[in-house]
Amino acid sequence: MTENLSEPGAYSGEAADRARVDGSEALGRFREILLQTSDLDWAEKTLAGLSHKMLWRNDQTGASIALVRFERGAGIPERHAHASNQFMFCLKGTYRYLPTGLTLTEGSFYWNPKGSLHGPTRAEEESILLEVYDGPHYPVQPSWYTNPDDAS
16 A cells, blocks of 8 residues: 655654555555655754755654755854764755865765764755754754754
8 A cells, every 4th residue: 555645744654563455454564655745844943044844753763864955055053963874865956064175966975974073064055955864863952953853
């Protein structure tokens, strides 16, 4: 069964214990989930110029997959590290890590290992990134977020 879910809170990412197959219930089957990202609104974060569309999140581990959008000139203002591995794929724009000059452009894949210091960053133009964490985002809430939910 393929399910189209347009509300990000409508699923947890956990495999369903039961799935319908040809009108009958089957145990131990996974279900497919289709999420139309165009149906989701961009949720603004407390850091100016940053918004996201949460695609999947495991509340137990903190792992997540999201689309993040930085407006031109926006970015992360301080050097920081993450509590897990961070992966990003640039779908649109130019997103720069200021101290190193490392720049993500359309089609770039970036891996930032757990605990690696990086940043600050700046979007040279509107940038949209697919961002994946394999665990919690930060060891502590960063100073640039005033809402704790923005740090997870």
